[in-house]
Amino acid sequence: MNEPVVLQPDETFVLNVGPQHPATHGVLRVKMTMDGEYIYDAETVIGYIHRMHEKMAENRTYTQYLPNLSRLDYLSAMAYCHGYVLAVEKAAAIEVPERAEYIRAITVEMNRISSHLVWFGAFVMDLGGFSPLMYAFDDREQILDLLEGVTGSRLTYCYFRFGGLYNDIDDDFITGTRQFLKRMRKALKMYRNLVTNNIILMTRLKEIGPISADMCQRYGATGPVARGSGINYDVRRNEAYSVYPEFDFDIPVFTEGDSYARYNVRMEEMEQSLRIIEQGLDKLPDGPVNPEKKIKIVKLPPGDYYTAVEAGRGSFGIRIVSDGDKSPYRLKLRSPTYSNMHLFDEACRGMLIADALAFMGSLDLVIPEMDR
Amino acid sequence: MIIETVRQQLQGLFPASPEAAPITGGLDAQEGQKVEKGGKEAPRVDGIIERNYVERGYHLDVQLAPDQLLAAVGILFDCGFFIETITGVDWIKDQQIEAVYDFSRYDFDLCRIVLRTRTPRSQPVLPTITGIYTGANWHERETHDFFGIVFQGHPHLIPLLLPEDADFHPLLKDFKA
Numbered sequence: 001m002n003e004p005v006v007l008q009p010d011e012t013f014v015l016n017v018g019p020q021h022p023a024t025h026g027v028l029r030v031k032m033t034m035d036g037e038y039i040y041d042a043e044t045v046i047g048y049i050h051r052m053h054e055k056m057a058e059n060r061t062y063t064q065y066l067p068n069l070s071r072l073d074y075l076s077a078m079a080y081c082h083g084y085v086l087a088v089e090k091a092a093a094i095e096v097p098e099r100a101e102y103i104r105a106i107t108v109e110m111n112r113i114s115s116h117l118v119w120f121g122a123f124v125m126d127l128g129g130f131s132p133l134m135y136a137f138d139d140r141e142q143i144l145d146l147l148e149g150v151t152g153s154r155l156t157y158c159y160f161r162f163g164g165l166y167n168d169i170d171d172d173f174i175t176g177t178r179q180f181l182k183r184m185r186k187a188l189k190m191y192r193n194l195v196t197n198n199i200i201l202m203t204r205l206k207e208i209g210p211i212s213a214d215m216c217q218r219y220g221a222t223g224p225v226a227r228g229s230g231i232n233y234d235v236r237r238n239e240a241y242s243v244y245p246e247f248d249f250d251i252p253v254f255t256e257g258d259s260y261a262r263y264n265v266r267m268e269e270m271e272q273s274l275r276i277i278e279q280g281l282d283k284l285p286d287g288p289v290n291p292e293k294k295i296k297i298v299k300l301p302p303g304d305y306y307t308a309v310e311a312g313r314g315s316f317g318i319r320i321v322s323d324g325d326k327s328p329y330r331l332k333l334r335s336p337t338y339s340n341m342h343l344f345d346e347a348c349r350g351m352l353i354a355d356a357l358a359f360m361g362s363l364d365l366v367i368p369e370m371d372r
Numbered sequence: 373m374i375i376e377t378v379r380q381q382l383q384g385l386f387p388a389s390p391e392a393a394p395i396t397g398g399l400d401a402q403e404g405q406k407v408e409k410g411g412k413e414a415p416r417v418d419g420i421i422e423r424n425y426v427e428r429g430y431h432l433d434v435q436l437a438p439d440q441l442l443a444a445v446g447i448l449f450d451c452g453f454f455i456e457t458i459t460g461v462d463w464i465k466d467q468q469i470e471a472v473y474d475f476s477r478y479d480f481d482l483c484r485i486v487l488r489t490r491t492p493r494s495q496p497v498l499p500t501i502t503g504i505y506t507g508a509n510w511h512e513r514e515t516h517d518f519f520g521i522v523f524q525g526h527p528h529l530i531p532l533l534l535p536e537d538a539d540f541h542p543l544l545k546d547f548k549a
Contacts, residue, residue, distance in 0.1 A: 046532065046533065047531070047532055047533035047534065047535075050533040050534065052542060054518075054543065055542055055543060058543075087429075090426075090427070090429065091427075213478075216454065216478075217449075217452065217453075217454045217478070218454075218455075218505055218506045218507055219455075219505075219506060219507030220454045220455040220456055220457070220505070220507045221454075221507075226478065231478045232478070232479075233478040233479075238478075238480060238482060239482060303428065304428070304472075305427075305428055305429050306428065306429035306430050306474065306484065306486070307429050308429075308456075308476075315456070315476075317456055317457060317474070319457075319459065319472070319474070321461050329461070330459075330461045330462075330543075332457065332459040332472075334456055334457040334474070338510065339455075339457075339507055339510075342507050342509065342510050343507070346506065371533060372533070
């Protein structure tokens, strides 16, 4: 099926995929040099929705920058806010109450599930199966409702504050989440029977878009892309931030390196996230969610600081260079999709165009996060 | 521990001052003074500084000259580090632009390394590392967009995130929209 193709570079034509193509899920453009149905070369063009979040950081205070973080990756915004508050708390030595950290972990994991559900639905739809999208969005709706109840927003959350949270969770959230856990476990079983073991899906994904571990290292790929290539790397485990060491969960790793492996990593990850949420609710300590002394103006000591967290798509890093002022001297956002997408150009050479679009879907792209 | 191996290998790049480098937290103390005196501190000497990971988020902080960059990056590649990101910082007071390279590891031998090198602000030129880490391509193009650093030998140094006809560098401190 996937025999190496001898390409004839003298008979090529250029095909523009995007920037308004539905399969790119956002304004992403790929200039493909085609040899018939096969891709001879590809060049990804990004930056169509670049907003210069890094410059924005330089002309506002640390607190004023909080809402920007959820505008990067609108599907797993919670993890990005988490990374930012952790970065500032680490540098400014702000203590966080334990209850707040537990609630942070619970909401981040719920957000991770909702993010993976969007990917799942959209990905299977790219491959031609429409119904799973409807089921996935129905399940995701439960999460959005629960998170809306505590955070006040459905996508662009600004729930975390330096040293704590915007507000405490209530009983409705806890009972609702427990109900959701039951529902989601049943749903995941159904997805496995209906989609994962589906022969059409398997033939579309197996051996398509293989990424080697060596390639991951050269491009700095992280998240499910790296874990689908046999690399056991998850920032939650490797750097053990927040309260993640308290939880018992597995890091799913698949060694095949193809699109089906990446698919399986994300499906397993949802189950592990459910485990984390359940343990979080069981262990949730009592107490305040904000420090006793209110934090008004945040200033970081001069120097530079790096913090990474595991976002929905991989390792999200923040580098803050401070000169002791109220706003950062320089703030760098390291977004995971940026590195993950970069390897597309090299990996898609010699692929059929239909396979390349399946491969692109398996990378789980969120364009605003890539363009920043 | 990989950190010792890497440190020894990187130390080989600084033969002139082997004893000056390994002072832990040396720069932190200097930085404290710098604020009080109002920026009259002498610039940092090239070398390796071991940082407190809990406080800073990385282990080794290496400052080097632009011509040592490729050798250092090659060492990190051979030791199995992956590239996190490349970025710049505009130090307009010193009339210099600093390029910052972040590296990390996939295995559980946690070690984050920062390489930094400085280039004059009037004519910022650095060698490309795309020959070692292919993924540096976009990071270098982005740094060229934002700071105007020219990465010599880069295969495709055209605007990435900025419009294709952009001739401005928005993250420079004297940039006015």
